[in-house]
Amino acid sequence: MTTHDITNRNAPSDRAQSGAAMTGAFIRRLDLTTFRNYAALRLDVDRTPVLLAGANGSGKTNLLEAVSFFAPGRGLRRASLPDVARLSDGVSAPGWAVAVQVDGSHGPVALGTGLEARPGGAAARRAVRIDGEPARGQAAFAEHMSIVWLTPDMDRLFMEGGTARRQFVDRMVYGFDAEHARRLSSYEQAMRGRQRLLRDGVGDTAWLAAEEESMAAAGVAIAAARREVVARLDAAIAAEDSVREEPFPRAGLVFEGEVETWLDVEPALAVEDRLRELLARNRSRDAEAGRALHGAHRSDLAVRHRTKDMPAALCSTGEQKALLIAIVLAHARLLGLARGAAPVILLDEVAAHLDEGRRGALAERILALGAQAWLSGTDAGLFEAFGNNAQLLDVSSGRVSAC
Ligand SMILES: Nc1ncnc2c1ncn2[C@@H]1O[C@H](COP(=O)(O)OP(=O)(O)OP(=O)(O)O)[C@@H](O)[C@H]1O
Numbered sequence: 001m002t003t004h005d006i007t008n009r010n011a012p013s014d015r016a017q018s019g020a021a022m023t024g025a026f027i028r029r030l031d032l033t034t035f036r037n038y039a040a041l042r043l044d045v046d047r048t049p050v051l052l053a054g055a056n057g058s059g060k061t062n063l064l065e066a067v068s069f070f071a072p073g074r075g076l077r078r079a080s081l082p083d084v085a086r087l088s089d090g091v092s093a094p095g096w097a098v099a100v101q102v103d104g105s106h107g108p109v110a111l112g113t114g115l116e117a118r119p120g121g122a123a124a125r126r127a128v129r130i131d132g133e134p135a136r137g138q139a140a141f142a143e144h145m146s147i148v149w150l151t152p153d154m155d156r157l158f159m160e161g162g163t164a165r166r167q168f169v170d171r172m173v174y175g176f177d178a179e180h181a182r183r184l185s186s187y188e189q190a191m192r193g194r195q196r197l198l199r200d201g202v203g204d205t206a207w208l209a210a211e212e213e214s215m216a217a218a219g220v221a222i223a224a225a226r227r228e229v230v231a232r233l234d235a236a237i238a239a240e241d242s243v244r245e246e247p248f249p250r251a252g253l254v255f256e257g258e259v260e261t262w263l264d265v266e267p268a269l270a271v272e273d274r275l276r277e278l279l280a281r282n283r284s285r286d287a288e289a290g291r292a293l294h295g296a297h298r299s300d301l302a303v304r305h306r307t308k309d310m311p312a313a314l315c316s317t318g319e320q321k322a323l324l325i326a327i328v329l330a331h332a333r334l335l336g337l338a339r340g341a342a343p344v345i346l347l348d349e350v351a352a353h354l355d356e357g358r359r360g361a362l363a364e365r366i367l368a369l370g371a372q373a374w375l376s377g378t379d380a381g382l383f384e385a386f387g388n389n390a391q392l393l394d395v396s397s398g399r400v401s402a403c
């Protein structure tokens with residue numbers, strides 16, 4: 001089922017424990033065309049951490065967002081594609097483009113994406129190109145490079161509803177299993193289709209059954225992948241040296257829900273039957289509720305502070321941020337070991353939340369990972385701990401220059 005093995009839970013732990021640096025996929029060059037506040041940009045970088053310093057509104061997050069379009073989904077802001085096109089003097093550019101040259105898992109490659117204006121008034125569409133050739137969808141980028149991120153929007157991840165946490169887990173799964181994104185969209189589509197039929201009182205049970213069949217097949221595959229990746233991550237964090245825990249606490253993670261509980265005791269095919277039957281039995285309740293009351297969309301990620309044995313939601317703001325950073329770094333390391341190349345890591349405004357000691361520890365961990373990390377901050381001083389091991393760039397009104 002997977003592009004990269006997620007079943008062998010123990011294999012890479014020796015290297016993980018020793019903290020040996022591995023090499024990561026990295027971006028050599030980034031080109032932007034009418035992307036947000038950038039009219040045009042060409043940026044050449046090396047494999048070391050890319051530190052973006054600049055005033056509020058200068059274009060730091062926009063750069064991270066541009067890179068995030070090479071992961072499945074709509075980028076780190078979950079923006080609608082036309083909103084990304086450069087708006088200047090009240091006029092929006094007809095499209096936008098982001099291109100990167102990457103030293104990826106299979107060597108050098110050119111990746112490109114964007115919203116492509118089409119002649120004759122046809123609707124603009126998302127373009128996906130690999131070495132100049134059109135690719136089926138952006139899931140194809142995952143073969144060359146995986147990307148993980150942490151943004152200020154995620155600060156309330158443990159406090160809010162389950163949707164954001166499921167998306168967080170889904171992004172973690174993408175790096176291991178490029179098919180995950182496609183399964184998510186077929187699940188969503190089938191769930192919406194079924195709900196529409198129920199709402200309209202369509203009595204065609206064959207049609208309903210077909211939607212429920214799709215929901216069950218995709219839903220169980222989604223639940224299995226989330227449960228597996230989270231369990232692997234939990235095991236990898238548990239195996240980390242607890243003496244080195246400070247200042248980023250170790251998290252305990254479990255992906256919980258009805259379907260996941262069934263998967264603990266039954267093979268996937270039996271769980272599929274169970275979910276399909278349950279959906280069929282619940283048609284009138286779901287019609288009344290206006291949504292499906294069972295399925296993969298009801299499950300959630302539970303996180304606790306391992307040492308304090310405290311649910312993350314009850315931890316302090318600073319502890320929650322530190323837990324999140326620890327999870328993202330542990331995931332990056334696990335992914336690196338599974339793929340043989342660390343992911344590109346995007347950390348928006350992370351340094352600003354940390355005291356000096358924690359900033360030092362973060363720099364040390366990023367450098368040990370051997371991953372190309374892109375960090376943003378309003379002040380170059382926030383990045384002092386990287387010393388000469390990183391490239392410091394100044395961002396100013398949609399322009400980027402070396403400091
Ligand atoms: N489609 C667009 N066209 C033109 N400009 C845009 C567009 N979308 C956003 N912007 C502008 O881009 C600028 C930079 O935004 P960005 O979020 O990258 O800033 P930032 O450097 O991260 O700032 P902060 O430190 O406040 O987070 C903002 O002034 C924003 O209004």
Ligand SMILES: [Mg+2]
Pocket residue numbers: 060061062348349376
């Ligand atoms: Mg920003």
